[in-house]
Amino acid sequence: MTVTANSNASNQTELISAVIDGIEIRVPKGTLIIRAAEQLGNQIPRFCDHPSLAPVAACRMCLVEIDGMPKPQPSCAIALTDGMVVKTQQSSEVAAQAQAGVMEFLLLNHPLDCPVCDKGGECPLQNQAMTNGRAESRFEEGTKRLFEKPININSEILLDRERCVSCARCTRFADEIAGDPTLELLERGAHQQVGTADDRPFESYFGGNTIQICPVGALTSATYRFRSRPFDLISHNTICEHCSSGCSTRTDVRRGKIMRRLASNDPEVNEEWNCDKGRFAFTHTVIDRISTPLIRENGELRAASWPEAISFAAAGLKGKRAGVLTGGRLPQEDAYAFARFARVVLNTNNLDFRNRTSSDEEAEFLANHIAGSGLNVSYRDLETADVVVLVAFEPENESPIVQLRLRKAVRNNKLKVIAVDSAAAPGHEKLSAELHLAKPGTEAAALSALSDKLKGRNAIVLVGERAAASAGLLSAAVALSDATAAKLAWVPRRAGERGAVEAGLLPNLLPGGRLLSDATDRAAVAAEWNVQQLPTAIGLDQKGMVQAANAAKLDAFLVAGVDVTDVAYHDDFKAALAKTFVVSLEPHYSSVTDYADVILPVGVITEREGSFVDWEGRERSFTAAMHQSLALSDARVLHLIANELGIKFADDAKSAALHKSLTELKSTTKKPAMTKVSAVESAGLVLAGLRQLIDNGSLQNGEAHLAATAREAVAKVNAKTAADHGLIDGNLVVLEAPGGTLVIPVEIAAVADQTIWLPLNSDGSTPLINLGITIGDSVSVKDAGAYVV
Amino acid sequence: MAKAPQVIRGFWLTFSAMFRKPITEQYPEEKHIYPPQPRFHGRHQLNRYPDGLEKCIGCELCAWACPADAIYVEGADNTEEARFSPGERFGKVYQINYLRCILCGLCIEACPTRALTMTNEYELADNSRAKLIYEKQDLLAPLLPGMAQPPHQMVEGLTDRDYYSGKVTGATPAQILESEQE
């Protein structure tokens, strides 16, 4: 029998033939024995071997007999060669004996912990001890080496050194994949153990993956500890709701409660990794939930029935000049329902999903260059590119799987990364990025200067959500891409933003990538929606709506998933909400429900099905992990309001029907280029910053272990700026702006001139709230004396 | 009597039975006269160590073994402030649903700490579903003289290993004091 490997590589690479257990196999040159055996359905036992990590042959569990070699050899580290004859435990007593011997050594010091061990029931050591070990132990009790257990290697990860089999999966992950090489195997022999230098915590945004790949219960999760057993869990395929990376995840539920989340293997997207936020932050789904519709009467909220609340909301919206704000976290289908509701029921184009710094330039960029562009740049493209330019986008914090994919390409394919940003970040170092520091407002010039480096090469430009804060930057990115034929992609931070663009949640954009200004597009959408015509005037964006409401030019808001403190103009925002009739669709009490006139409780993301669109433009559909929930989706609630108003809004509010309708609207017509905007630089010192991956974001509520892994909040300036403003490294600095003051430790670092860099929403650093300013705004600073911890 | 009519023979049987010793058990008044066999599989019990600490470590192996899915267990961490069992883990929630349990005893075989055993108690009937789901407090063995009510620390100087190998004989004054302060 001959088995031929069914892989793409086999078309190009040389095939060799070898014999495993008497079966001839043809595989591409370089295939490891253990992988080739897998293709024959033969699972050679293993611990250290992992397809995404470099082979180390640390555990010796995979020993096989190879003709011509004196002793059994590790099959995970030896490639098949032409004519090689291999015998595994299936056909060789020597191999089986060797494996049983290694297992005996591994169990020699292994504790009898299975009943109290979180890995029990899904433990490769348990399984392989049964399949490949001796039936009985030959060792007496009382001789095992002991360690103190468990110890924290960071607040989220517990290490039980007695259970470790020294496979080096965790250390290789930290070093090769995450680029946080602080986890190491220390000591030798029986005392070999995993640890960090000076017992400092293992700092990584990706540390949770080590728990998942540890083949024993040596690394366990502090939050999942002792909470359930594999047989208690019902697993659901889900998509992470935290960022636009679009990770495929597995949500494990026990009796209607989420116990844990793991990364699923999706080779096109997250491979088999995710970040700690995606893994650990899910308690938000259960805290501060609103259980019943609420109506405000004489300033007080009172419980109401659904019919009463719906008719109250409908009456309040009827005939009003309304605006729709949806934040960037809705599934695509619900976003589409809002886009349709605004146009058909509220007869307005006042709608915006951008609850963050945004601009008209950005709206036009999204409408003309991003909406409907499909899978223009993919993760795979990042891997095969020659150069990737990161513009106002720091992937480690703002889209972590992009960071991992770039790092993989930098290590394996010699990808060159160029970053144009206001400050250096640890993530840049891990990508060996060439850094072009630019003060907010001046990035456009820095970007234009790069065109020589991109010409004639396979280049990709990735712009982040922060690009909207610098006038002219998106125009410059488009110009650069035009001039160099570099592909251009937009990487938003929130999971629902690209989907909102596709669903037409912008004042100038219709669903399916259709322009509001284009009569043909309008007609196509009107036909799909069975209406005579759509409102034609370009609507207001979020800030415009807030201003209009404060000037009494807008009477009502329909708001979903928005936190007012995410924008610098939060005081005006609150005033606007206080002045108008506010219908709030929220699962939790929030800064908007405080002002709402009627609150319609909707389900959280884990209670509904739908799809996100990741930054690539790839649809990521998910099922409801808490499927027994009776909570309604936003789309269903909008449907009820429309019915109450007697307006035929949509035939069906089910996710699948909305998805179908949206798909039918997709247009691939090339749109005109956006109008070029020129850069404006503000004089003097300006604020820069970003939202760190682990910060005060409301989806991370209730996760104390996760919060403790956040990076410390410090302000950063360069030496020259510090000298100009009298700031001292390690001292406190006080920032002053019209909205207030903020005191924070300051550090001298690689930052653009005349720029002070701050985390935008971390503990002790919330400039949008304290100062009422955002990126690119002027700020004044002075030294505030020594920082005493 | 051989030739007597059928009807007389029938009544004779009834009549003669009146003089036989009755075998009817006067349950429940006289239930202790006929105790179950010592190995009878009755209601479960969660045992304690001689100092009162619970033997159950919340491992869920009993729940796993149960063919009727009658057992529900949630484990939790023993902390410095509150220790219920020796070692890292204890059974925080422990329920057996006697509407499901078939009293097969597979759970007893699965238990690695001998925490779970069965008593001879067979009166497992009631008038509501909720009453037949026995909680941890319904299943825990009573505190015998010499035991102290957890939470309290392990006997000073001993480890969980010593508990498993039977080195604990009773609660120490320190444990009793701690237990009383709770």
Ligand code: SF4
């Ligand atoms: S790592 Fe596996 S074998 Fe070791 S104690 Fe845990 S479950 Fe048992």
Ligand code: SF4
């Ligand atoms: S802690 Fe786990 S992953 Fe790390 S070396 Fe030990 S066994 Fe391997």
Ligand code: SF4
């Ligand atoms: S006796 Fe049998 S049925 Fe009853 S709880 Fe134990 S294992 Fe389950």
Ligand code: SF4
């Ligand atoms: S009773 Fe025994 S088997 Fe069941 S959870 Fe407790 S220790 Fe484990």
Ligand code: FES
């Ligand atoms: S799996 Fe081959 S040596 Fe560990």
